[in-house]
Amino acid sequence: MTQIDGRPSEQTIERTREEPVIPAQQSWSPAPQQLSLTDEEFELGPNGVPPDKRFRALNRLAAFLEDKRDHMLGYQVTEDMDAYQEDLSRFMKMHCNNLGDPFQAGGYKVNTKPLERAVLKYFTKLWHGIPYKAGKKDSCWGYGLSMGATEGNLYAMWNARDYLEGKRLLSSGDTLKIQPLSYVAPMAAEGKDHAYEPVIFYSQDTHYSFAKAIRVLKLPTFGQMGRDRYPNDCPLGGEWPDEVPSALPPKTGKDDQYPSFGPGSIDVDKLVVLVKFFAEKGYPIIVNLNYGSTFKCAYDDVRAVSDRLITVFGDNGLISRDVEYEGGGSEKRRGFWIHVDGALGAGYMPFLDMAAKDPKYGYEPEVDIPEFDFGLKSTYDSGLPGEKPVNVDMVSSIALSGHKWMGAPWPCGILVTKVKYQMQPPGQAEYIGSLDTTFAGSRNGFSPIVMWDHLAQHPDDRQISKAVHSQRMAAYLVEKLKMVEKYWRNKNEDDTLDLFIDRTPLAITVRFRRPNPDIVAKYSLSTVTMRMIPDDDTSIRHLAHAFCMSFTTQDRIDTFALDLCGDDAFDFDETTPTPQPSPRFDAGVPMAQSPFADRGFA
């Protein structure tokens, strides 16, 4: 395969476009030879590795990683590390560990909890929440994640499950006549068989961390619960789906009406129908909404979902209910939980919103910036005489990856929820000198320094220009891909050749036909083989996507576009699935049903 030899000049691509849209730049510099590492270079033994070999191995590793970083387009990580190395290398000389609750000092003093708290406060305010104050139930509590948003999602689902199962709240204090620090369940609610059996809803475009989290937590999806208990009653008709269908594409007459052709956001009407079915039977409800979905970077309409579901929750006694404990004592709490998986989008969309609201940035979004955070309130009006409408804060938790929008040398992130939802931890680890309210034992104390340093170096103005830049780069990539498509149509004298170019409104990712494996590897593209129409093998498409993060430049996109014009850049005859075994496993990669069932994108 020749990416260099077969490639036309930038001018050739230029000539193929109909109208000048965005001026192309002079961009090409020959790519370095593709490097690869072998396991043998890094093998360890009882004698260690001699210094010369060790340096050579580390140099090779650095060269490999730098090359991959410099071509990265496929994943939603920021590779621009600002000045972390200069600012922070001195902290590599100690072991920072934020054991225990971030708002309690704890016994291990080599920690960075003040910075962790500063980061949590920053995002709490950005997301229109009330910063943490001990005992203030509506204030926001959270912690810095040692993993990424996966941990945040898992923790949120754990919290949601225990909260809705009626387990004891941290804030109950001594008000209940039950053993403090014990992990108790409520008494069965009379006449309400399902009052403590939460059911979870999330869309087809949801990240695979949810499928894992609910398996770990033994949380039933509505699909499982439906199949087990109400096999013939799916309110959408037919079989119970595993996930809430994603929205259909706008009716342009061009695309088929299947979610795989749609924007990737949740189908709000279908979600409401499904939630209503279970709420009416008394089940408490967990809904996950995506804010920047993994493949299409779609934003679920958190406002529309909240405004529609509040009536379902209110009509079925889920806005406030009594949880009673054996031996006396009861508490009031809600019977629903809305989690926002903002792994990517919660990091930059608030800044895009600021840009859209201030003419000085000259940014006009193609659609309104969707609301998603703790500021979102919906009103329930029972319509009953004497009852006043109530305003309800709808979002219970938000997870964010630190390495995605902000950029960090390793996975990290934050989870923010509210004091009023915090559960009593299963036991108190006196050993760590603070409540064991987080997920792990040891917690990464370096990540808060990295996130703090990024935020300290990025006043709002700078964040806003980065967010707007990403939008512009995504629009630019679409234009470039269209030029590449035109080039191939001209070259093959075939006007039907399709690169399947698509971009969801406000997305910073663009999807397109999968190029050859060398290009996929060069730019670390992530790919998926997908049936666009369920069970129809003739509808199979091989797709890839590229992310325009804040460090993405026109140069990089231009270089990429040139590679896509190489002689063997695409196999246009590729019609059958080619699941590729990974080098380590013999099993094939399962093909996705529309739109995203193999969860193949990190």
Ligand SMILES: Cc1ncc(COP(=O)(O)O)c(C=O)c1O
């Ligand atoms: C929507 C969404 N949620 C969760 C995750 C998982 O995040 P992390 O890799 O930080 O664990 C991702 C990762 O791509 C994602 O796109």
